[in-house]
Amino acid sequence: MKATNRRDFLGNAAKLAVAASVLPVYSFANDKTSAPTGKTRLALVGTGFRGTYTWGKPVVEGYKDLVEMVALCDVNPKRAAVAKAIMGISAKTYEAKDFDLMISETKPDIVIVTTTDCFHEKYIVRALELGCDVIVEKPIAIDAVQCKHIADTENRTGKMVLVGFNARHENLSIEIKKIILSGELGKIISIDYQECLNTLHGADYFRRWHSKKKYSGSLLLHKASHHFDMVNWFLDSDPVDVQAIGKLAFYGHNNNYRSRNCRNCSFAEKCKFYWDMTKDEVAMKLYGNCENEDNYYRDGCVWDNEIDIYDTSSVQVNYDNGTELTYSMNTFLPFEGQLICLSGEFGRLEVRLNDQQPWAVPAEMEFRLTKDRETTRVWTSKSEAGTHGGADDRIRNMIFRKETPDPLGARAGSRAGILSSLIGIAARQSIETGQKIKIADMINFPNSWKG
Ligand SMILES: NC(=O)c1ccc[n+]([C@@H]2O[C@H](COP(=O)([O-])OP(=O)(O)OC[C@H]3O[C@@H](n4cnc5c(N)ncnc54)[C@H](O)[C@@H]3O)[C@@H](O)[C@H]2O)c1
Numbered sequence: 001m002k003a004t005n006r007r008d009f010l011g012n013a014a015k016l017a018v019a020a021s022v023l024p025v026y027s028f029a030n031d032k033t034s035a036p037t038g039k040t041r042l043a044l045v046g047t048g049f050r051g052t053y054t055w056g057k058p059v060v061e062g063y064k065d066l067v068e069m070v071a072l073c074d075v076n077p078k079r080a081a082v083a084k085a086i087m088g089i090s091a092k093t094y095e096a097k098d099f100d101l102m103i104s105e106t107k108p109d110i111v112i113v114t115t116t117d118c119f120h121e122k123y124i125v126r127a128l129e130l131g132c133d134v135i136v137e138k139p140i141a142i143d144a145v146q147c148k149h150i151a152d153t154e155n156r157t158g159k160m161v162l163v164g165f166n167a168r169h170e171n172l173s174i175e176i177k178k179i180i181l182s183g184e185l186g187k188i189i190s191i192d193y194q195e196c197l198n199t200l201h202g203a204d205y206f207r208r209w210h211s212k213k214k215y216s217g218s219l220l221l222h223k224a225s226h227h228f229d230m231v232n233w234f235l236d237s238d239p240v241d242v243q244a245i246g247k248l249a250f251y252g253h254n255n256n257y258r259s260r261n262c263r264n265c266s267f268a269e270k271c272k273f274y275w276d277m278t279k280d281e282v283a284m285k286l287y288g289n290c291e292n293e294d295n296y297y298r299d300g301c302v303w304d305n306e307i308d309i310y311d312t313s314s315v316q317v318n319y320d321n322g323t324e325l326t327y328s329m330n331t332f333l334p335f336e337g338q339l340i341c342l343s344g345e346f347g348r349l350e351v352r353l354n355d356q357q358p359w360a361v362p363a364e365m366e367f368r369l370t371k372d373r374e375t376t377r378v379w380t381s382k383s384e385a386g387t388h389g390g391a392d393d394r395i396r397n398m399i400f401r402k403e404t405p406d407p408l409g410a411r412a413g414s415r416a417g418i419l420s421s422l423i424g425i426a427a428r429q430s431i432e433t434g435q436k437i438k439i440a441d442m443i444n445f446p447n448s449w450k451g
Contacts, residue, residue: 142217185344
């Protein structure tokens with residue numbers, strides 16, 4: 001799919017130096033704005049938790065010298081009003097149907113898209129068409145038609161999309177990327193990647209919109225798009241084909257009682273997934289007190305018969321550089337973390353991440369690098385303070401303070417977003433059809449992407 005280019009001939013050590021120079025320069029933030037203040041004007045669509053607490057409040061407070069939030073938009077006007085109060089701003093709020101009006105009235109330079117996953121494409125495309133650049137949360141899109149639409153629109157308008165792949169900015173990813181680039185492992189022949197989600201975090205996906213494929217595309221998009229992107233980025237290579245198996249073996253229909261949601265549930269006493277959201281101030285503010293607008297219950301039942309995503313999945317991906325990825329996700333485990341093993345021509349790296357909960361406690365990582373039969377180098381590390389192990393701070397800096405160095409090429413554009421989504425989409429199709437899915441059969445890439 002990707003023609004061999006100069007990079008393929010370079011040694012690994014040289015790659016690190018070259019990475020920054022061959023990647024596109026993302027310069028949209030801070031250097032052009034129609035505002036008299038000289039600040040970049042931001043509008044945010046999707047004022048839920050991620051929008052408010054990652055791209056809202058910390059951006060408004062931490063980058064006030066560079067940006068101003070001029071508008072908020074959500075399908076739920078109450079939630080938009082709550083988000084505005086949490087951010088402490090005077091921006092105008094708009095209903096989703098008035099998105100175009102918002103752009104024409106408030107003239108943002110950048111639209112930040114943090115809606116439910118299935119609506120990302122709609123807002124990306126419209127924002128680009130109306131002359132804005134875009135920052136979008138992962139997954140960039142949840143089906144191949146959406147992916148193509150985004151790629152074509154970006155190409156046509158000359159505007160730019162950045163994707164919020166904060167997982168690239170975690171210490172774990174940075175360290176793995178550096179080890180690969182150091183050449184110690186040689187060519188990476190295969191990767192085994194296990195994602196383990198527990199009955200707190202993992203279960204939470206089954207309470208929310210994430211549990212329906214029509215909204216999230218399944219966890220193969222919503223969650224694993226991070227991991228597929230990490231591997232694409234580690235390898236600097238494109239996926240060629242995908243096959244997968246998956247099932248719903250624990251949540252959803254796999255129980256003999258259920259309710260609509262936890263509050264007022266008659267099984268509260270015996271259900272180990274009962275969650276009293278009235279004790280969670282933020283959840284009540286953002287969701288509980290706004291639910292009469294959209295009937296969205298943040299404490300939905302994990303045993304809902306309508307749940308149709310997989311809680312168990314295994315995916316195999318072949319890459320165009322020959323690397324094989326074997327990826328699995330289990331969402332009902334007693335612990336949470338990851339095991340990532342890279343087998344290279346000169347040795348093997350095993351990385352184990354033990355997530356601590358509550359997440360305020362830094363996660364612990366163990367690295368084991370074996371290069372011959374006698375010696376294994378073992379060392380430990382911790383994630384940083386801050387949300388997602390400090391990765392949210394790093395990605396915001398990378399985007400808004402453009403002088404922030406990016407020696408590993410961690411800034412991610414639409415191409416990266418689309419390739420990671422395509423792996424998840426192909427995996428879902430493979431589970432549904434039993435077929436191996438070729439990425440090139442799913443989408444015609446714009447000419448500028450080839451070669
Ligand atoms: N990178 C990360 O670490 C990370 C973490 C959490 C969430 N996310 C992503 O952020 C996005 C938001 O997730 P969240 O947890 O904040 O969910 P959420 O449910 O709290 O927020 C989604 C918001 O979108 C709004 N919305 C739904 N349909 C809409 C429409 N058609 N038009 C306008 N607004 C609409 C909802 O009312 C809600 O306010 C998702 O895409 C998710 O994948 C990323």
